[in-house]
Amino acid sequence: xxxxxxxxxxxPIVLLLGLGIGxxxxxxxxxxxxxxxxxxxxxxxxxxxxxxxYEGGSHRFSVRFYLVAILFLLFDVEVIFFFPWALxxxxxxxxxxxxxxxxxxxxxxxxxxxFYIRKRGALEWE
Numbered sequence: 527x528x529x530x531x532x533x534x535x536x537x538p539i540v541l542l543l544g545l546g547i548g549x550x551x552x553x554x555x556x557x558x559x560x561x562x563x564x565x566x567x568x569x570x571x572x573x574x575x576x577x578x579x580y581e582g583g584s585h586r587f588s589v590r591f592y593l594v595a596i597l598f599l600l601f602d603v604e605v606i607f608f609f610p611w612a613l614x615x616x617x618x619x620x621x622x623x624x625x626x627x628x629x630x631x632x633x634x635x636x637x638x639x640x641f642y643i644r645k646r647g648a649l650e651w652e
Contacts, residue, residue: 590648593648594648594649597643597648597649600639601636601639601640604632604636607632608629611625611629615629
């Protein structure tokens, strides 16, 4: 492989990178030129819903909000693993049953975690 053929393989990457940077710059410039220029005091307020703030911005939230968010992300990421497995499983169903048992083990761990958080009451609101 010569040097010219080695550098030609990077041309699509450089073009795509240049296109991405150019598109970002064009969107930024267009929003600067076409965006509203009139500053209104109401737009600089922290809440635009029309309801005045009744508490400061530093009041405490319940831990359950964060717990539900973390659990959602955890189970969402675990479910993402089903898609590649389903694509591969179709081709290897007659060859090897190892991947079936591997996924059964994964689902068992998934269900143990789910029933554990249900038993602890992490998904229930009071």
